Amino acid sequence: MTERAFTPGVLARANLRRRPFRSAGLAGLVALFTFVLFGGTILNENLSRGLDSLAGRLGADLLIVPYGYEKETQAALLRGEPSTFYLKADLLDKVRGAPGVVQASPQFFLASLNASCCTAQVQIIGYDPESDFLIRPWTRGNLAALEKGQVVVGSRIIPAVGEELTLFGVGFAVAAKMEATGMGFDTSVFMSLDDVYELMVKGGLAEGDLSQINAFISSIALKTSPDFAPRDVGNELMRRHALDYNLDLVLTKNLLSDISVSLKNFSSFIWVLAAFLWLLAMIVMSVVFSVALNERQREFSLLRILGATRGWLGRLILHEASYIGFGGAALGLAGAAVIIFPFSTLIFQSIGLPHLRLSGLTVLAYGLAAFILAGAAGPLASLYSVLSITRFDIYPTLREGE
């Protein structure tokens, strides 16, 4: 048997073990704070990185959509809520020649009501593989050209590359899969415009005469020249075509700024909650420690009688508080890891915002920061107790503690 010397740490552990409820209660409070702080920042960071990467990779500066369909476009792109809307296709050529427009590529949005692949509704997006710059950057592997009857599917669509996907009774071959984008693309199926038109006719998906359906598209994605401000390019296009075509413009920056606002709200909520919990933990611990200091006057005096110096007692109290603080913090981190990581997909899905997973190193760094901040609440709360131990003679304190 190896023999342990009685350091302040060893005695602190013995003291905490003999008061399990008090110790666990305080540690639980710190754990709760750590959980909220760590879990909250991780969620928050996930979302804001998702947003950043979205902004960086959403190659388009401008989207032209039918008047009044801004919201639908946003919902379709970001949340994957299926929607259908039309714009006359001959606009495309006119836009291509406009000043400041570098690239223009059309899309056709088609909401599917049921598809054999998925339980949820799928957004079918027709696009022009030749002029496309919106979908390609996300496509995994090297897709040379999209043949007729082939589709590119979002990361959360089930069939794998080489398998078949049936939409409205028509079979399609999955030619490529996309990377996770954290937005509506993940639950979308992409095919050539011609295939979408054909699918609409075959599936009887629209009322009336469909022979002219290929004269319509849903939106045009534009890339503007760096010499022009996207807003100016948009204003010029509106001036020229808004009346004839009943247009609306979506500045992709603005599209994202809506989410930025809700994200900011979310993160300020997390910060306020975390700050509140930290303060609460500090106050409760300070009160409990100073009450305990009174209750334990006899115990501390006995230690002094046996030869413990003030410094030794101070270290004892600091150790107890640190075990509670850092123990609680570790507990909170473990809780966050157990609850947040396995369910993160579910959580993000219900929030319905683009998100990206953080690297392990980043998570570790945030964990460490939360651990230190939360753990330090223990020793900080005990500081008053440490400073106020027996400035007086030991004997009167011993008697008061009786």
Place this chain on the structure above:
Amino acid sequence: MLLEVTRLSKKYTRGGRDFPAVDNLSLSLERGGFICLLGRSGSGKSTFLNMLAGLLTPDAGKISFDGLDIFSLDDRARTLWRNDKLGYVPQGASLLSNLSALDNVRLPYHLGSRKGGSLKKARGLMSDLGLAKVEKSYPPALSGGEMRRVALARAMMNEPELIIADEPTSDLDSETAREIAELFTLLNDRGCAFLLATHDLELSRHGRVLKISDGRLLSD
């Protein structure tokens, strides 16, 4: 002389007026000596003993231990002096309830700057005092007599030159009190000086008896 106390005084305030709890008290104790302070409740025994142990600052007078004026030391030095030279058994329950009996006995050894282990020594002391069976017990599970013996073993741990015990046999039955008294004689024979406060006449059969009343010595 191991201990020289000269004209020691301590006043307390009661009902707005000062009164002397210890009044100009002088006393000396040789190495290996044995003194029993006998006095009624409220006569000032505890106040006196606590000043001797450096736990209470006197209003006047001097305590010199082995030639050292203990109140000339700062708090830290006095604490370490007490840890090293003095075994003090306070009045009433004095064990740390979060530690086992064995750990209570070991603790003082580790409060100074001693190297090495305390286990063997603590076990030896405990079996000397008939405490081998309760080593692992926590104080709430000990009888009154066992608690006193553990406190005594703890006071012995650092091989002090003097043990001061405040009412070591109060609330004990006469049989147990006699056992404790025999222990004192045994330890005193090994060379440790004793200063006891008691109103137990049985205990006062040992050593030199000093009677204290209203903070003054009646006979010496």
